[in-house]
Amino acid sequence: MNKENTVKIKFYNGETIPLELHKARVVQKLNLVPVERRLEALHEGGFNTFRLTTQDVFLDMLTDSGTNAMSDRQLAAMMHADDAYAGSQSFFRLQQAVEEVLKKKYFLPVHQGRAAENVLAKAYITKNAGLIPMNYHFTTALAHITQYGGRIVELLYDEAYCIASAHPFKGNMHIEKLEAVIREHGRETIPFIRMEASTNLIGGQPFSVQNLREVRQIADRYGLRVVLDASLLGENAWLVIRREPEFANATMAEVIAEITGLSDIVYFSARKLSSSRGGGICTNDLTIYRELEALIPLFEGFLTYGGMSVREIEAMAVGLYETLDETMICQSPQFIAWLVDSLTAKGVPMVTPPGVLGAHVDAMTMCAHIPQTQYPAGALAAAFYLISGVRGMERGSVSSQRDASGNETYADMELLRLAVPRRVFTLSQLKYVEDRLVWLHENRRLIGGLKFVYEPPVLRFFMGGLAPVSDWPEQLIAKFKADFGDSL
Numbered sequence: 001m002n003k004e005n006t007v008k009i010k011f012y013n014g015e016t017i018p019l020e021l022h023k024a025r026v027v028q029k030l031n032l033v034p035v036e037r038r039l040e041a042l043h044e045g046g047f048n049t050f051r052l053t054t055q056d057v058f059l060d061m062l063t064d065s066g067t068n069a070m071s072d073r074q075l076a077a078m079m080h081a082d083d084a085y086a087g088s089q090s091f092f093r094l095q096q097a098v099e100e101v102l103k104k105k106y107f108l109p110v111h112q113g114r115a116a117e118n119v120l121a122k123a124y125i126t127k128n129a130g131l132i133p134m135n136y137h138f139t140t141a142l143a144h145i146t147q148y149g150g151r152i153v154e155l156l157y158d159e160a161y162c163i164a165s166a167h168p169f170k171g172n173m174h175i176e177k178l179e180a181v182i183r184e185h186g187r188e189t190i191p192f193i194r195m196e197a198s199t200n201l202i203g204g205q206p207f208s209v210q211n212l213r214e215v216r217q218i219a220d221r222y223g224l225r226v227v228l229d230a231s232l233l234g235e236n237a238w239l240v241i242r243r244e245p246e247f248a249n250a251t252m253a254e255v256i257a258e259i260t261g262l263s264d265i266v267y268f269s270a271r272k273l274s275s276s277r278g279g280g281i282c283t284n285d286l287t288i289y290r291e292l293e294a295l296i297p298l299f300e301g302f303l304t305y306g307g308m309s310v311r312e313i314e315a316m317a318v319g320l321y322e323t324l325d326e327t328m329i330c331q332s333p334q335f336i337a338w339l340v341d342s343l344t345a346k347g348v349p350m351v352t353p354p355g356v357l358g359a360h361v362d363a364m365t366m367c368a369h370i371p372q373t374q375y376p377a378g379a380l381a382a383a384f385y386l387i388s389g390v391r392g393m394e395r396g397s398v399s400s401q402r403d404a405s406g407n408e409t410y411a412d413m414e415l416l417r418l419a420v421p422r423r424v425f426t427l428s429q430l431k432y433v434e435d436r437l438v439w440l441h442e443n444r445r446l447i448g449g450l451k452f453v454y455e456p457p458v459l460r461f462f463m464g465g466l467a468p469v470s471d472w473p474e475q476l477i478a479k480f481k482a483d484f485g486d487s488l
């Protein structure tokens with residue numbers, strides 16, 4: 001396991017395994033249905049793991065969004081929520097948490113992260129001035145930008161696209177390319193620069209504070225705004241402390257303040273950032289606040305609830321403070337690092353260095369025999385569910401959207417993401433994941449491709465339906481039964 005990811009508690013036997021600094025006080029029963037039922041479930045759900053129901057899922061590694069474990073303090077806070085359409089005290093507690101943690105005094109609540117993206121796109125994107133330079137897109141951010149006639153340009157360094165890498169900050173924006181894009185297209189065509197903390201779609205990879213400082217310098221030079229997607233800011237900050245020498249002795253609060261201080265607008269999915277629900281947009285600029293304010297009642301709800309229940313608002317406030325607690329933030333990246341390191345050691349191609357939010361399997365390598373036209377990452381996600389009951393998420397071409405002419409845009413990476421929500425799974429559960437994935441890797445040639453049978457026009461990966469191109473699922477089951485007998 002990477003030394004940087006281990007907690008400070010050492011084991012006498014020399015093992016470097018993550019040690020949880022929390023205990024479970026509420027638990028939820030899981031069931032593992034037989035492999036035959038899992039095949040039925042896949043057919044019913046169009047070989048799309050989004051469409052499985054949790055009754056058929058053993059370990060739900062689809063996402064960390066809204067699935068992180070809440071703390072006892074968050075649950076307790078939900079009980080003293082103040083129900084009011086306008087002027088709720090719950091809102092003011094949240095506003096204070098935003099100011100203290102994210103250091104922004106103007107706050108607009110929204111019902112989840114993509115709602116913030118909708119508001120920002122509606123406010124700032126037009127057909128003529130809609131070019132958004134970013135380190136990398138997130139599905140919903142891209143969908144909202146294009147919905148309003150905008151387009152994006154992704155400016156990562158080449159290293160970010162190397163699956164196996166030791167680069168500590170694969171989420172860094174390419175500074176020279178950023179300046180070149182601004183010069184080529186003109187600053188007036190660019191409403192803002194978007195930086196995503198712990199860049200989700202390339203394997204949860206962080207940016208460095210130094211990189212953000214350089215982005216800020218360019219933004220100031222050309223009079224542009226920097227928008228930060230802070231959904232995974234806590235983990236990005238934690239990795240900055242571990243990987244950026246200048247911050248080796250900094251606190252989470254200091255790094256978070258440094259990052260948000262370099263951004264004009266900060267938005268987030270609270271489903272991730274604060275282990276709750278909801279979302280928000282915040283800024284210290286009154287002009288920006290006024291530009292966005294009127295859109296909240298239009299799309300979300302009154303300005304003191306923004307589409308959230310007051311209970312969610314209370315949980316979010318407490319969750320924001322808890323983001324500053326290293327013992328909470330470190331649990332998921334440490335488990336991910338354990339899983340990535342163990343699988344890499346056994347030959348399974350993984351995105352490295354280990355990032356945040358999940359462990360990412362490189363389907364392009366593991367399923368090199370499946371052409372990209374047959375969605376290798378989608379096929380791997382379906383195959384892994386079939387032989388394990390573990391639900392991961394396709395993060396590849398199924399998750400991409402067609403271009404304006406309706407052509408496929410194949411993803412840079414074909415990944416199976418196995419999310420590790422905060423404080424949810426145990427190490428033995430991850431050992432099961434490791435065991436089944438190693439078996440699947442050894443039997444990878446039995447995995448076949450998929451084809452779309454139902455393709456929604458927007459965000460197709462959520463509800464799209466696919467089908468196997470051959471009887472490969474049956475053949476995979478036959479091998480599973482030969483090797484595992486009557487084991488589930």
Ligand SMILES: Cc1ncc(COP(=O)(O)O)c(C=O)c1O
Pocket residue numbers: 065112113114115138140141196200229231232268269270271272278279
């Ligand atoms: C980086 C990032 N931005 C935005 C979003 C959208 O947030 P939400 O799911 O709350 O709408 C997500 C969700 O996963 C995300 O990971």
